[in-house]
Amino acid sequence: MEAGTLAAAGERGSALAQARGFASRHPVQVFVAILVVVALALIAAEGLRSFAQVSINGLVAGSYFALGAIGLTLVYGILKLVNFAHGDMLTFGAYVAFLFNVTIGMPLLIALLVAVAATAAVGVVLELGMWRPMRRKKAGMLQLLLMAIGLAFVLRNAIQFVAGTQPRTLDVDRTSAISFLDLTIGRTQLIVLVTGIVVLLAVALMLRRTSLGRQMRALADNFDLAETTGIDTGRVVIVTWILSAGLAGLAGVLVVASTGSLTPNTGFQLLLAMFAAVILGGIGNAYGALAGGLVLGLSQEWSTLVIAAQWKIAVSFAVLILVLVFRPQGIFGSARTL
Amino acid sequence: MSDVLPLAISLNFLTAWDFWIGVFILAGVYGLFTLGLQINVGYTGIINFGQAGFMAIGAYASVIFTVEVGLPMLVSLALAILVAIAAGLLIGLPSLRLRADYFAIATIAFAEIIRLTGQNARGLTGGNQGTIAIELQQEESRFFTDGWFEVSDWVGSNILDPIGLGAQEFASLPLLALVWLVLVVMVVVLNRLVRSPWGRVLRAIREDEDAARALGKNAFAYKLQSLSIAASLGALAGFFIAVRLETVNQDVFQPLVTFIGYAILVLGGLASFAGVMVGAVILWTVLEGMRFLDLPLGADKIAALRFILVGLILIGLMAFRPQGMLGKREEMVLGE
Numbered sequence: 001m002e003a004g005t006l007a008a009a010g011e012r013g014s015a016l017a018q019a020r021g022f023a024s025r026h027p028v029q030v031f032v033a034i035l036v037v038v039a040l041a042l043i044a045a046e047g048l049r050s051f052a053q054v055s056i057n058g059l060v061a062g063s064y065f066a067l068g069a070i071g072l073t074l075v076y077g078i079l080k081l082v083n084f085a086h087g088d089m090l091t092f093g094a095y096v097a098f099l100f101n102v103t104i105g106m107p108l109l110i111a112l113l114v115a116v117a118a119t120a121a122v123g124v125v126l127e128l129g130m131w132r133p134m135r136r137k138k139a140g141m142l143q144l145l146l147m148a149i150g151l152a153f154v155l156r157n158a159i160q161f162v163a164g165t166q167p168r169t170l171d172v173d174r175t176s177a178i179s180f181l182d183l184t185i186g187r188t189q190l191i192v193l194v195t196g197i198v199v200l201l202a203v204a205l206m207l208r209r210t211s212l213g214r215q216m217r218a219l220a221d222n223f224d225l226a227e228t229t230g231i232d233t234g235r236v237v238i239v240t241w242i243l244s245a246g247l248a249g250l251a252g253v254l255v256v257a258s259t260g261s262l263t264p265n266t267g268f269q270l271l272l273a274m275f276a277a278v279i280l281g282g283i284g285n286a287y288g289a290l291a292g293g294l295v296l297g298l299s300q301e302w303s304t305l306v307i308a309a310q311w312k313i314a315v316s317f318a319v320l321i322l323v324l325v326f327r328p329q330g331i332f333g334s335a336r337t338l
Numbered sequence: 339m340s341d342v343l344p345l346a347i348s349l350n351f352l353t354a355w356d357f358w359i360g361v362f363i364l365a366g367v368y369g370l371f372t373l374g375l376q377i378n379v380g381y382t383g384i385i386n387f388g389q390a391g392f393m394a395i396g397a398y399a400s401v402i403f404t405v406e407v408g409l410p411m412l413v414s415l416a417l418a419i420l421v422a423i424a425a426g427l428l429i430g431l432p433s434l435r436l437r438a439d440y441f442a443i444a445t446i447a448f449a450e451i452i453r454l455t456g457q458n459a460r461g462l463t464g465g466n467q468g469t470i471a472i473e474l475q476q477e478e479s480r481f482f483t484d485g486w487f488e489v490s491d492w493v494g495s496n497i498l499d500p501i502g503l504g505a506q507e508f509a510s511l512p513l514l515a516l517v518w519l520v521l522v523v524m525v526v527v528l529n530r531l532v533r534s535p536w537g538r539v540l541r542a543i544r545e546d547e548d549a550a551r552a553l554g555k556n557a558f559a560y561k562l563q564s565l566s567i568a569a570s571l572g573a574l575a576g577f578f579i580a581v582r583l584e585t586v587n588q589d590v591f592q593p594l595v596t597f598i599g600y601a602i603l604v605l606g607g608l609a610s611f612a613g614v615m616v617g618a619v620i621l622w623t624v625l626e627g628m629r630f631l632d633l634p635l636g637a638d639k640i641a642a643l644r645f646i647l648v649g650l651i652l653i654g655l656m657a658f659r660p661q662g663m664l665g666k667r668e669e670m671v672l673g674e
Contacts, residue, residue, distance in 0.1 A: 082439045134657065141439060142385060146604065147656045149597050153649025157642040165638045272450060275443050283440075314454045317447040324444045325432035 024327075031331045035295065038302070046305045053183050054301040060189045060258055062297020063196025067251035068270060069277035069289035070203060071244030077220030077284025078240050080141070081131065084148040086248055087271030088155035091264060093119040093249025094256045095159055098168050108172060108257070116249045123245025124238060126151070132237075152268065160264040168262040170253070192258040199250065200290055203243070207286055216240055220284050273300070273313065276320035282330030291332070356507040359514050361626040362619070363582055366517035369618040371575035372599040373524055373611060374568030379600075380609040381532055382564040383544035385442040388429065389599055391449030392569040394456055394591035395422045396576025401482045401586050411485035419573045425452075426569030427562060434561045446593055456588035483584050486513075517578055524571065525611045532611075540564060594645075601648045604655045607662030616663070621651070 023030045043051045072086045093115040101111035130151070134144060176187045185193075207213035215236045218226040227233045248267075255270065256262040277296045281288020296316050303315040323330065371393060378386040399421045403414035425448075433444040493512040503511060531537050542550040543557045550557050580586050602621050606613025625644050633640060655662060 082443070130653075130657075139656070139660070142379065143656045143660050145385065145439065145442065146600055146652050149600065150649040150652030150656065153597070153645050154653070157645040157649065161639050161642040161646070164636075272443075272447055276447070279440070279443070308458070310458050311454070314451055314458075317451045317454075320447045321429075321433070321444055321451075324436060324440060328436050328440060 027327060027331050035298075038299075042302055042305055049182055050305060051302075052181075054305055055298060056183060056185050056193075057189075058298035058301030059294065060185075060193045060196075060297070061300060062294035063193050063200065064251045064254045064258065064293075065270070065273055065277050065297050066200055066290045066293025067196055067247045067254065068274040069281070069293040070200070070286050071247045071251075072274050073278045073281070073284055073286055073289040074216065074220070074240050075244045076278065077286075078216065078223065078237065079131065079135070081144050082148065083244075084145065084271070085126075085152040085155055086244075086274065087267035087269070088152045088159070089119055089123065089245050089248035089267065090252035090255065090270060091159055091262075091267035092122060092155060092252065094170075094252035094262050094266060095163055095168075096249070097253040097256070098163075098170060098262060101170050102168070105171075108170060111170075112250070112253045115253050116246045119249025119252070120242045120246035123241040123248075127238060127241045132234075156264050156268060163264070165263060168256075169260045170256050170262075172257050172260075174260060186258075189258050192254045195250075196254060199247070203247070204287060204290060212236070212239060217286075269313070272320065273316040276316040276323070279320060279328075279330055280323050282332040285330065285332050288330055288332040292330075356510065357626075359508070359510045360582075361622050363510060363514050363517055363578075364626075365618040365622040366514070366521050367575050367578045367582070368599060368602055368622065369521045369615050370517075370524060370571050370578070371595075372602045372606075372614045372618060373521075373528060374571035374575075375596075375599050375603050376609070376611055376614050377528060377532070377540075377564055377571075378568045379603060381537065381540050381544060382561055383438070383547075384434065384561055384564065385438050386445050386565065386568055387442045387593070387596055388445030388447075388449035389568065389572045390591045390593060390595040391445070391452040392422045392426065392572025393576035393579065393595065394449070394452045394588070395425055395569075396573025397580040397586045397590070398456055398576075399573070400577045401580050404482050404485070411482075415574070415577050418577060419570045422569040422573035422576075423566045426565045430562050430565045434558060434565065446596070449591070449593060449596065453588050453591045456586070456591065483581055486581050513578075513582065520574070520578075521615065524574075525615065528567075528611050536560075597652070598648060601651050604660070604662045605651060608660075610662075613662060621648075 039051070068086065068090055071089075072083060075081050075083050075086070096118045097108070097111040097115035099111075100106045100114050101108050106114075130147065131144075134147065139147075172188045174186070174188065177184045178187055178190060207217060215226070215231045216239070218229070218231060219233060219236055219240075223233065226236075252267060255266065273296055274293070277292035278289050279292075280295060281290070281292030296319060299319060300312045300315050303312055371389060374392070375386060375389055378384045396415075396418045399418035400411070400414045403409045403417050404411055407414075409417070429445060429448045433441050436444065490509075490512040494509065498508055498511060532540065539550060539555050539560055542553070542555065543560055547557050550560075576591075579590060583590070598621070602614060602617040604617075605620055606615070606617025624647065628640065628644055628647075633643075635643075
């Protein structure tokens, strides 16, 4: 009897080992399979309509998670900097948009463009004034990490000092909604979703097709090797910051347009979800961050079908820890980077 | 007067005894909290961003064991520390094998899960208002701090009153004395610990983990032990915060708290436990002393200025003196 149990346990063990081996060889397929199973279970339990409705909400959230996460992952990949101030760059962009859209009263599109440009400019200034000198000093990881946190404090509280803590919102259409097939999406949310997807596709194309994008990926792959092949790394790093901070500014505006609420803490509250997206997709991998952001947006909203909505953010932390436990290199990453 | 000199320091700061006693209680509690960061960051080279989570566990568990279960306060504290260590193992086992920056992100996510649980699991923690202590008081007239106030009142009437410190403004002196006594004892104990053979292995891991492994040391086990010590110290700090505030609110355990700990850590210096005490006193004196600057600003602007200052301390020290004030340059391994 005992021997039989042991043998069964042994077989189970080897089946498990086989499953693990398969999972680590085909992470993307396994992950998609998990998502499909979860989705089917939710459809079976809650019905197709409510599942489709929360999925729409999830894609809207996912589009700005992904925009934020791409900037975070590019800076990590190229500069090995875990930018804890990235969330506050989102906040900064959103407040610039608020200033131009509400305080000054310009159209939202113009406010958005100004916000993106201003956030990108802050990114460049910080690179030249802070990060580049620190790289020259060969600063260690803890040094850079704590500087980024210090910077996050300064940015967030400078915003609070100037703008106060009262919640703000942008001047957007908050009432009209579009209905189709028994589903509804707010008009503004639809615009956010379309804007997000279009920009994400443009960034993906830019990384894949342009020489600048190829240079950025080369730097992320191996900075020193890229430099020896004659790439002007200083210029590529500046472009990376423009892209990272600019996308953060855009994401900040889209968050506020979509959720209707802006405080000095808005960006920081999204930071861990963006980290989760980055790690899910494989840290340093821009396409991974794109997919990771969408998946996180979806899973947060899917969770509201099963548990109370106030636990929504905890879902991204749980995803983060689960990925770190089971596949720390992320779905698209390779073990080499660990 | 204040019309002429808007920045003048109001003079009552010298006589505000209860205020400064409160500030130094806070400094002592943050000192305990930061000792845990010191053994992790300064001696083991692991970047723990989840210390506020251990503090939250210590505070919630102490209160729950005392008020809901009805255990004596010290027993509750001991159990709370065990819960914190268990949580430390739970997060450390899967994530301490990862690279240092992954570990940092994993621990901050862990701390936020704990805080959100405190906020949302109303049945267990009293939710946002942190009202478990008050609810129970209404039902059974049992307060979390009952046990402590017995001691504190005895000290007040038998020691403080005879020497002329019986006034209400000195009422928190016993807590101040206890917190700092525990802090100093911990500094002495930890100093011995890091000078022991065990501590030398810890530092070897910090300097070069692969070399320590090659010498047959189980680096992973040492890192887990280091994290457990940090978790215990965090829980101890959480216990004292709960005693001080007489209730628990998730807002006290924001990730911000961990980073204030890091500001104290780098102010005092890496790889120096005494430096933690110095850093804690300096930071809290400056942060709270700003209240006496007669600034013509609203409360949220003053709060913003305080945290801008914390941020500038972190940036400035990391840029120009990364080992901190009392830290030793040769002990500084900031990781590549």
